[in-house]
Amino acid sequence: MILQSISVTLLVLATATGLIKREIRLERVEQIGGENLLASSGLRVRKYNRTTATLNGTFSLLKDLDGTFDISVKTARSALGNNQFNEYPMKIPRKNACQFIRDVWPEFQHWWQNCSNIPLVTKDGEAFCPMLKGHYWIRDLTMDVSFVPICIPAGYWRISWDFHESTGDLVLQLRFFFHLVIVQTILEN
Ligand SMILES: *[C@@H]1O[C@H](CO)[C@@H](O)[C@H](O)[C@H]1NC(C)=O
Ligand SMILES: *[C@@H]1O[C@H](CO)[C@@H](O)[C@H](O)[C@H]1NC(C)=O
Ligand SMILES: *[C@@H]1O[C@H](CO)[C@@H](O)[C@H](O)[C@H]1NC(C)=O
Numbered sequence: 767m768i769l770q771s772i773s774v775t776l777l778v779l780a781t782a783t784g785l786i787k788r789e790i791r792l793e794r795v796e797q798i799g800g801e802n803l804l805a806s807s808g809l810r811v812r813k814y815n816r817t818t819a820t821l822n823g824t825f826s827l828l829k830d831l832d833g834t835f836d837i838s839v840k841t842a843r844s845a846l847g848n849n850q851f852n853e854y855p856m857k858i859p860r861k862n863a864c865q866f867i868r869d870v871w872p873e874f875q876h877w878w879q880n881c882s883n884i885p886l887v888t889k890d891g892e893a894f895c896p897m898l899k900g901h902y903w904i905r906d907l908t909m910d911v912s913f914v915p916i917c918i919p920a921g922y923w924r925i926s927w928d929f930h931e932s933t934g935d936l937v938l939q940l941r942f943f944f945h946l947v948i949v950q951t952i953l954e955n
Pocket of ligand 1: 813820822906
């Protein structure tokens, strides 16, 4: 009982003093299919320092990404990191690519704002569409853990961007693999 209340106190203390830290570690990016839409083999995850990895390199969009495509995003978690992923109920429902750019880009584009030539939605919400075919570069893009809701458990995560043609067929899947780490420092004295 006493032990229990000590550990509760420690936990509260740790929370209050910000000693519980969350880190998101990008591990790899994988493209499945869609070789006639995207060439992503020039993208690499690089170790930047002990705790941070960055996305670096170039990719080519081989067709204009316009309203004839739909995009959806889904997530899956592997608690043990053994590549057995279970779908997780956190997703962005399927939207037309132009609508996706208008609605989703503004929430995330600060990630690539100063480290890529991927276009941005302007402050007054004016979206570009299509995303033109061409050559794009990304230099040392880091992810900010603050986009991960606080209730999301630690573990290995896969975020999949699914690209569908208007006929409904899935034409390309772009998968990002992350490790979400919750670091808890206990005061020793
Ligand atoms: C990312 O690429 C840039 C440009 O090629 C290079 O200067 C930088 O060192 C790379 N970052 C890492 C972490 O390898
Ligand atoms: C690693 O680099 C990131 C991004 O610049 C920085 O926020 C973090 O504090 C660095 N971590 C260490 C251990 O140096
Ligand atoms: C990008 O650079 C601009 C101009 O230097 C700066 O105002 C802005 O805060 C930067 N954005 C991010 C996300 O770092």
